[in-house]
Amino acid sequence: MDKSDKIIVGISIGDLNGIGIEVILKTFQDKRMLDFCTPVLFGATKVVSYHKKALNLDVPIHGITSISQVNHAKINLLNIWKEEVSVELGKATKVSGEYAAKSLALAVKHLKEKTVDVLLTAPINKETIQSEDFNFPGHTEYLEANLEGKSLMILMTDKLRIGLITGHIPISKVAESITPKLIKEKVSTMYTSLVQDFGISKPKIAVLALNPHCGDKGVIGKEDDEIIRPTIQEIKETGKLVYGPYAADGFFGSETYKQFDGVLATYHDQGLAPFKALSFGSGVNFTAGLSDIRTSPDHGTGFDIAGKNMANASSFNEALFTALQIFKTRKEYKSLTKNPLLIK
Structure with a gap:
């Protein structure tokens, strides 16, 4: 051949x-x-x-x-x-x-x-x-x-694609690393990848919350209301179908992930723990954005x-x-x- x-x-x-x-x-x-x-x-x-x-x-x-x-x-x-x-x-x-x-x-x-x-x-x-x-x-x-290019780690199967907003960093550094700029960058990389690498013309992306219960209106943490939610709204105004923030436990427990083409987790284990529980042994790590x-x-x-x-x-x-x-x-x-x- x-x-x-x-x-x-x-x-x-x-x-x-x-x-x-x-x-x-x-x-x-x-x-x-x-x-x-x-x-x-x-x-x-x-x-x-x-x-x-x-x-x-x-x-x-x-x-x-x-x-x-x-x-x-x-x-x-x-x-x-x-x-x-x-x-x-x-x-x-x-x-x-x-x-x-x-x-x-x-x-x-x-x-x-x-x-x-x-x-x-x-x-x-x-x-x-x-x-x-x-x-x-x-x-x-x-x-x-x-x-x-700018990389985005995506763990994937045929039915689930989870990208990470922050990657291999200590958990103590996660909250300070979640900025509007970083969220926009990772959403953009995932969106482009879903279009050019997976042939999805109008992808739907979910963004997970950083804090339990999305921060419970500031009782548990303010990042979701003050950083993540407004940034998602800003991205939506450009025409991208981006939703969230979603509390991670309910999002996976209720199988809401099945409604989306891509999911962005705020940190490594938030995305990889449920992914491996659902797909270990058949999953793939794909480096998008490069x-x-x-x-x-x-x-x-x-x-x-x-x-x-x-x-x-x-x-x-x-x-x-x-x-x-x-x-x-x-x-x-x-x-x-x-x-x-x-x-x-």
Whole structure:
């Protein structure tokens, strides 16, 4: 199959001692996956072979030393280091973090150079990956620093998309971080993404309240009445269908989220706790708002089950198909908007 017919998926292998390589291998055990895309793993053949042997997984890998050698009928592995690397399954080590960072950096480089079309990231350990080159709370912030645009973390399934107004910050900093400017920025990013990445022409967005019971008219907190509500009203006046603030417990408990195309939570656990309770194992983390597409599974490194052949690849599988679908939808949107006269 010609390159023009295949989407090239760059895959960073994540923490070498976790379940990242396992879920990658399990996803591509099904040879039909190669009908949809051309995978390119960034790592080293010896490391992947170590995992294959430990897990007793027979998945053929095509080792290459240059992106120009990609074979569209195979699972490609671009060897980016030659030295022996110690793999200690289930352990968080500086070595595994260092090589996870190398894999990610090279995958992002090729994404920027357009030699891969989308990026799929396996889980990292946020502590061991830290270095002079990687001084970020997670993938999202690293990607925003290296790609164009303003990022928005969206956790999603077919029926639920939750974005975060504030991301990986301490809970003590959340209230002071919620400003009209930030709310407008995140609503704008989610709105644009829902239109161009998901093909929803007039999306409906819900914004969750910061305080319990929306602050109970100032008894519990004033941010909802003084900052969030007026900002939502201001955004609505521009024609966007944005509603809220909604008390998070009732919003999810009554399944009100089903009435919206996107939901914005004010902080990390407010959005991710209900999301994972509803969707864990089948959810996808999508970094919206950037010049390039990146998805990942909704789970971590899984050190407790690493090397035991127990990892479920469904979330990684979903992340792959989500990246492919968003790539196609965004491409179609760009094609249509080049000539606005074609849009009715």
